Amino acid sequence: DTEVTQTPKHLVMGMTNKKSLKCEQHMGHRAMYWYKQKAKKPPELMFVYSYEKLSINESVPSRFSPECPNSSLLNLHLHALQPEDSALYLCASSQVSGQEIHEQFFGPGTRLTVL
Amino acid sequence: SQQGEEDPQALSIQEGENATMNCSYKTSINNLQWYRQNSGRGLVHLILIRSNEREKHSGRLRVTLDTSKKSSSLLITASRAADTASYFCATDAKPPNYQLIWGAGTKLIIKP
Numbered sequence: 001d002t003e004v005t006q007t008p009k010h011l012v013m014g015m016t017n018k019k020s021l022k023c024e025q026h027m028g029h030r031a032m033y034w035y036k037q038k039a040k041k042p043p044e045l046m047f048v049y050s051y052e053k054l055s056i057n058e059s060v061p062s063r064f065s066p067e068c069p070n071s072s073l074l075n076l077h078l079h080a081l082q083p084e085d086s087a088l089y090l091c092a093s094s095q096v097s098g099q100e101i102h103e104q105f106f107g108p109g110t111r112l113t114v115l
Numbered sequence: 116s117q118q119g120e121e122d123p124q125a126l127s128i129q130e131g132e133n134a135t136m137n138c139s140y141k142t143s144i145n146n147l148q149w150y151r152q153n154s155g156r157g158l159v160h161l162i163l164i165r166s167n168e169r170e171k172h173s174g175r176l177r178v179t180l181d182t183s184k185k186s187s188s189l190l191i192t193a194s195r196a197a198d199t200a201s202y203f204c205a206t207d208a209k210p211p212n213y214q215l216i217w218g219a220g221t222k223l224i225i226k227p
Contacts, residue, residue, distance in 0.1 A: 031213055042203055042217035055213060090157055101207035106157035
């Protein structure tokens with residue numbers, strides 16, 4: 001299974017809502033990533049988990065809260081978002097070996113709209 | 116963070132023609148990767164080339180790497196309508212820390 005799944009595909013939320021994005025992979029990858037992507041731009045790294053521990057937090061506002069419950073799952077909890085947070089949120093996973101960067105496998109993304 | 120530039124920003128060619136995209140980067144790297152993204156979807160890894168490699172092939176794809184010029188090119192031969200997508204290059208950070216540094220991307224349109 002070489003697939004990364006993400007749910008939901010689309011999400012519309014108000015600025016006072018709390019919601020969560022979910023990501024799952026069964027490739028045995030021990031690095032998982034959250035990216036944010038605006039239209040016509042490259043993905044921007046938000047968080048990296050390595051062996052279920054947060055390795056990188058790219059100065060993301062606290063209204064985004066990541067969670068890695070186990071080696072296959074990655075969540076992104078959303079609270080009090082702003083309209084400018086509307087974007088495509090991508091999850092990815094990759095192998096880990098030393099510090100070599102491996103290919104990343106991406107999910108289809110969650111299209112988030114904040115009203 | 117963004118490593119460098121890709122050019123052209125957009126490319127429109129006829130089906131069957133070859134498409135060439137270029138990527139430049141700023142710092143020394145261990146490897147460089149190319150990804151494809153169909154409209155509004157996730158990215159798909161195409162090819163990884165290491166800093167000690169000069170050329171790599173995968174099907175209709177040919178990637179070159181010139182570390183002296185800090186640049187790479189992606190050639191797609193005999194293009195098809197299904198190749199219509201955005202193409203991104205990405206390099207590893209120094210020191211390596213799981214982070215990829217992305218180019219701005221090239222939007223490729225294949226006209227039938």
